[in-house]
Amino acid sequence: xxxxxxxxxxxxSLSKSEKRYFSIYTQMHIKGEDNDYMKLFxxxxxxxxxxxxxxxxxxxGERLLEHYAVTKSYLYDLLLKAMRSYSKHSPDKxxxxxxxxxxxxxxxxxxxxxxxxxxxxxxxxxEFGLVAARDLILHWEKLILLASGYRHLSDQQLExxxxxxxxxxxxxxxxxxxxxxxxxxxxxxxxxxxxxxxxFKDIQSYVEETxxxxxTPFYFRNYYLDRMVRCQWFLIINQVDKAQEQLxxxxxxxxxxxxxxxxxxxxxxxxxxxEVQAHVYEARFSEARKRLQFLKNQLGVEELSVYxxxxxxxxxxxxxxxxxxxxxxxxxxxxxxxxxQQDLRKQPGFIPEQELNLEFMQGLVPFLxxxxxxxxxxxxxxxxxxxxSFGLATQEGAWxxxxxxxxxxQNDRKLSTICQKYLAFLEKHDQLSDELKSKAETWxxxxxxxxxxxxxxxxxxxTKERNTVEPKNGAHRCRILALEQLNRLKESx
Numbered sequence: 001x002x003x004x005x006x007x008x009x010x011x012x013s014l015s016k017s018e019k020r021y022f023s024i025y026t027q028m029h030i031k032g033e034d035n036d037y038m039k040l041f042x043x044x045x046x047x048x049x050x051x052x053x054x055x056x057x058x059x060x061g062e063r064l065l066e067h068y069a070v071t072k073s074y075l076y077d078l079l080l081k082a083m084r085s086y087s088k089h090s091p092d093k094x095x096x097x098x099x100x101x102x103x104x105x106x107x108x109x110x111x112x113x114x115x116x117x118x119x120x121x122x123x124x125x126x127e128f129g130l131v132a133a134r135d136l137i138l139h140w141e142k143l144i145l146l147a148s149g150y151r152h153l154s155d156q157q158l159e160x161x162x163x164x165x166x167x168x169x170x171x172x173x174x175x176x177x178x179x180x181x182x183x184x185x186x187x188x189x190x191x192x193x194x195x196x197x198x199x200f201k202d203i204q205s206y207v208e209e210t211x212x213x214x215x216t217p218f219y220f221r222n223y224y225l226d227r228m229v230r231c232q233w234f235l236i237i238n239q240v241d242k243a244q245e246q247l248x249x250x251x252x253x254x255x256x257x258x259x260x261x262x263x264x265x266x267x268x269x270x271x272x273x274x275e276v277q278a279h280v281y282e283a284r285f286s287e288a289r290k291r292l293q294f295l296k297n298q299l300g301v302e303e304l305s306v307y308x309x310x311x312x313x314x315x316x317x318x319x320x321x322x323x324x325x326x327x328x329x330x331x332x333x334x335x336x337x338x339x340x341q342q343d344l345r346k347q348p349g350f351i352p353e354q355e356l357n358l359e360f361m362q363g364l365v366p367f368l369x370x371x372x373x374x375x376x377x378x379x380x381x382x383x384x385x386x387x388x389s390f391g392l393a394t395q396e397g398a399w400x401x402x403x404x405x406x407x408x409x410q411n412d413r414k415l416s417t418i419c420q421k422y423l424a425f426l427e428k429h430d431q432l433s434d435e436l437k438s439k440a441e442t443w444x445x446x447x448x449x450x451x452x453x454x455x456x457x458x459x460x461x462x463t464k465e466r467n468t469v470e471p472k473n474g475a476h477r478c479r480i481l482a483l484e485q486l487n488r489l490k491e492s493x
Contacts (some may be wrong), residue, residue, distance in 0.1 A: 005052075007076045011044040014079075018086060019045065025082040036064040037075045044098050045390075090263065091128040095121050095137070102140050111148040118144065122164075129219040131171045171219060178225035181206065185232040205234050215253050220260055223249065223449075224267060229272055240278050247275045269311055281297060285323045292316055319362060360394055360478045363401060367485065376405045383425075394428060397478035399425055400462065404485045407455055416446040419458070434463070459490040 014022070026038050039062065043055045086308045089095065105114035117142045125133040141161065145153050159478035164300040181203050206229070213219075213360060222232040227250040254268050261268035272295065276336045279288035292315055363378030382398035399422040408417035423440055426432035439461055444450050450458075463486050 005050055007072050007079075008044055008047065008050045010076060010079055012047075013043065013359045015085075019409065021086045022079060022082045022482065025085065029384065034072055034479060035063070037078060040071055040075055041079075042369065049136060065394075086402060091124055092130060092133065095133045097125070097129060099133075099136060102144075106140070106144055106147070111144050112152060114144050115141065115152055126218060129217065130173060131168060131219070131221070133169050135165070135172065138168060143470070164165070167463065175222050175225065177206075178229055182225055182232065185229065185236065203229065203233055207331050215249075215464070217258050220253070220258075220264075223253070223262075224260075224271075228271065231271075235278065235281070240282055240288050243280055247271060247278065251275065260383065261403060265308060269308060273311070273315070274318070276435060280322055284322075285319055288319050290318070292319075325421065339396075360401075360481070363398065364481060367401065367405060367409075372405050372409050376402060379405070383421075394478045396425070396431075397480075397482040400479065400486060402481035403458075403462070407459070407486075407489050412450045414446070416444055416451060419443055420446075456490060459486050461489070463487055 022041070023038065026035060026041075036054065039059065042054075044050075047055070047334055055067070059065055098117050102114045102117045102121065105111075105117065119135055119138050122134065122141075124130070125137060138161070185203065212230065213223050215223050226248050229476040231243045231246040231250070234240070234246065250271050254264075254271060272291065276288045276293060279285070286321070292312065308409060359378065359382055363375045363382070366372075366378070367375035377471060379402045383395055383402065387394065398417070402418045403415065403422065404420055418439070422434060423437070426436070443458070463483055
């Protein structure tokens, strides 16, 4: 995987106006018209793909090379400090600024002015549904009243504080539960299925017995979580139409009069990613492309950030590759994959999950073109990578593909060895079911031959096992692709 450098990612993420502001900021705060930090910043800014050897060569003779790592670290911190000063004031930022002023006034004992700002901060937090901020504001209000001997408190204000406290507690508990459900469902879909299946009944009860939350701009985040939980749940139980209904409602709010997509662009991208997946699951590739084209043309997300741009590029290319793979267009898949590879490597917003998916596709394309040696070599590299919650399903997909390669080659010795390593992988991550463990005891050893019936039973067991534990649309896309290839091999036996 390409090395990610945090300074390079940060520099590449800046807009032209942010870069101009940083140049002005450094002139105001650091002596010297062309200081070391600006020299290094300009070199990083010139890079499209990071090449630190070229940077050092361009800076040959400069004193900063004597303490290059320290200068990089300080430049990173300086950029963040400058952007704090530059950044536009979101509702969250405005409230936090007011709380800082409250803290200052409290420290000076100017309690009446501090309470005036507390009220102003509370109004903002209620208007924008900032539950966590309301909790912090209430903390300062109580502290000021206590320190001032309650001189500024009336019975009416006390009742308002108690009501506010009860409302905050209710909203936070609800938000915490929804956040947990959404997290469990995401981890389930990303591969950690056995660990998080225990929450299924709770989530099922919530979806079936709790009425959907009505939209209110004051508590958008709770509404967002509620719709996302329902959408994720319906995707996992393979009710794609119901999932789409939830997404339609959520996206209409995100794109509506309050334009939450601008205030919460990454929550918007998260919802869109599920919509694209829903279309792909149903092979509605043209619908998925239309949605992305709307996003690109009408909302201008490409200009939003390097992360959004990278996500959009990945989604567009992934749809092309997935369609070609599904339709059996081997050469087309190969060419479209190469385009995906080239485009993504240039993206400074490239993220680990995309890298793992890209590496998986590097193995899948030669497999489709019957180049078993190249395919197996790529899947081996994925299987050897360190594990994390997002890489788990991709690694399992790679193990399943290694089994598919040996089934296709009819290499019995390797097939037995890889099957045992796959079981060890599942056991290591507490994903090995009792049924699979029991059935595996009858598999041939590396010194024995597999019969045609045994190969067929192996495929049936693996595809049934994974789809039983986690229905099709609950699976991570790399595992979906691996299971599809195993099913195709079953048809050819």
